[in-house]
Amino acid sequence: MKKGQESSKKVSMEITILKVAEELFVEKGYSATSTVEIASKAGCNQALVHYYFRTKANLFNKILESKISFMVSAFDYIDNKELSFTENLTKTIEMHFDALTKDKKLPIFVLNEIKNNDNNNVLDIIREIFRNKISFLLDKLDAILQEEIKAKRIREISALDLVLTIVSLNIFVFLAYPIVDYVLSVNEKGVELIIQQRKKEIVSTILNSLRP
Amino acid sequence: MKKGQESSKKVSMEITILKVAEELFVEKGYSATSTVEIASKAGCNQALVHYYFRTKANLFNKILESKISFMVSAFDYIDNKELSFTENLTKTIEMHFDALTKDKKLPIFVLNEIKNNDNNNVLDIIREIFRNKISFLLDKLDAILQEEIKAKRIREISALDLVLTIVSLNIFVFLAYPIVDYVLSVNEKGVELIIQQRKKEIVSTILNSLRP
DNA sequence: GATTTGTTTAATAGCTCTATTAATAACGAT
DNA sequence: ATCGTTATTAATAGAGCTATTAAACAAATC
Numbered sequence: 497m498k499k500g501q502e503s504s505k506k507v508s509m510e511i512t513i514l515k516v517a518e519e520l521f522v523e524k525g526y527s528a529t530s531t532v533e534i535a536s537k538a539g540c541n542q543a544l545v546h547y548y549f550r551t552k553a554n555l556f557n558k559i560l561e562s563k564i565s566f567m568v569s570a571f572d573y574i575d576n577k578e579l580s581f582t583e584n585l586t587k588t589i590e591m592h593f594d595a596l597t598k599d600k601k602l603p604i605f606v607l608n609e610i611k612n613n614d615n616n617n618v619l620d621i622i623r624e625i626f627r628n629k630i631s632f633l634l635d636k637l638d639a640i641l642q643e644e645i646k647a648k649r650i651r652e653i654s655a656l657d658l659v660l661t662i663v664s665l666n667i668f669v670f671l672a673y674p675i676v677d678y679v680l681s682v683n684e685k686g687v688e689l690i691i692q693q694r695k696k697e698i699v700s701t702i703l704n705s706l707r708p
Numbered sequence: 709m710k711k712g713q714e715s716s717k718k719v720s721m722e723i724t725i726l727k728v729a730e731e732l733f734v735e736k737g738y739s740a741t742s743t744v745e746i747a748s749k750a751g752c753n754q755a756l757v758h759y760y761f762r763t764k765a766n767l768f769n770k771i772l773e774s775k776i777s778f779m780v781s782a783f784d785y786i787d788n789k790e791l792s793f794t795e796n797l798t799k800t801i802e803m804h805f806d807a808l809t810k811d812k813k814l815p816i817f818v819l820n821e822i823k824n825n826d827n828n829n830v831l832d833i834i835r836e837i838f839r840n841k842i843s844f845l846l847d848k849l850d851a852i853l854q855e856e857i858k859a860k861r862i863r864e865i866s867a868l869d870l871v872l873t874i875v876s877l878n879i880f881v882f883l884a885y886p887i888v889d890y891v892l893s894v895n896e897k898g899v900e901l902i903i904q905q906r907k908k909e910i911v912s913t914i915l916n917s918l919r920p
Numbered sequence: 921g922a923t924t925t926g927t928t929t930a931a932t933a934g935c936t937c938t939a940t941t942a943a944t945a946a947c948g949a950t
Numbered sequence: 951a952t953c954g955t956t957a958t959t960a961a962t963a964g965a966g967c968t969a970t971t972a973a974a975c976a977a978a979t980c
Contacts, residue, residue: 540958544958551939664877764968
């Protein structure tokens with residue numbers, strides 16, 4: 497049998513369900529999404545969702561975990577020795593921003609599911625990621641910052657504060673996205689333009705704020 | 709009958725329901741909150757919730773509207789003629805921050821209900837508030853900024869960008885609140901301290917970023 | 921004290937949702 | 951072609967939810 501052709505024609509229903517569920521959960525949140533709706537949009541019987549994933553919570557956790565990992569990985573600090581601190585910082589901010597641009601609804605989804613943290617382990621997942629990645633990242637950044645501060649090239653600031661500032665400014669653009677979209681009632685292209693202008697402004701703001 | 713005593717002893721059930729509903733909706737969101745739960749926590753029969761507010765959506769909209777109004781009103785720009793631009797700006801940032809401190813779960817609640825904007829009129833409420841208040845506020849701020857820019861006391865920046873920056877930095881502290889709380893597992897007092905330090909850092913960041 | 925008006929409850933109809941079970945269809949290997 | 955495994959569906963139990971209705975209760979008015 498022609499495996500290559502098969503896989504391009506007939507995507508397995510298990511994967512279809514996963515994709516549809518991802519879309520719906522991110523769009524509407526956990527409690528507002530039903531397995532009935534997932535099945536209907538995936539084009540299968542509702543029992544099949546439970547056949548593959550047993551429970552709704554199970555299916556949800558699988559998706560959430562991958563989403564959170566993605567969100568954090570997007571923030572890996574670039575430590576390119578050939579670039580200056582300013583250039584590295586600019587690139588990091590822009591990369592984080594661009595990652596969010598590709599998945600605009602992700603921040604509000606993750607933040608919201610953290611808040612509705614009953615019976616599921618959202619915060620445990622995050623804590624694990626924090627232990628494995630973020631604290632290491634902060635240490636590295638802290639060392640770099642101390643060097644810059646000593647050389648009087650930037651003002652006194654902690655790595656945590658800098659990261660928080662970057663994340664705050666970047667994420668909020670996409671949290672406010674539906675508001676901007678609706679209130680200003682601009683078209684798709686217009687919104688894209690506003691977002692790109694905002695990206696420049698964020699970089700300026702952060703670089704300026706660091707001057708000694 | 710002793711009206712004064714009555715009202716202090718026996719709060720009307722209608723108001724109790726409203727308060728409980730507010731708490732639950734903000735805590736868990738619209739779809740995860742049931743009228744059964746509201747009634748049970750208010751100490752009355754579930755039918756009473758519908759007697760006073762007819763539908764769940766009705767009750768929810770009443771609450772949401774008041775919450776959004778509060779969130780925006782907290783950001784009224786102080787235009788104190790006796791203070792310098794820098795002093796006014798500092799005070800505005802701090803007032804906005806303090807308002808959020810008093811209602812930490814509000815931002816994520818409002819943002820989330822905006823996202824889940826089906827069948828309800830969340831965005832229409834916001835648009836109305838925008839028309840009535842925010843656009844006026846932005847115009848006023850823009851005039852002030854232009855003056856400062858002309859006098860070369862600050863760099864080139866639009867009112868919208870400045871407001872977005874303030875709101876981003878302030879709100880994100882409280883969006884990330886459950887994470888900080890859990891990941892760093894500090895006590896109530898520790899969290900309060902971190903929040904106050906962050907407030908100072910945000911003011912510094914913004915003021916520094918505006919230097920010409 | 922009887923009557924009207926407003927408040928609260930019990931009961932329930934009618935949905936929708938999750939999860940399970942048993943039966944059927946599809947398919948790959950023998 | 952047959953068998954065994956995997957995928958899929960129909961049916962349904964059991965629970966919870968919203969909203970309505972009719973009846974009971976309390977309080978104010980006459």
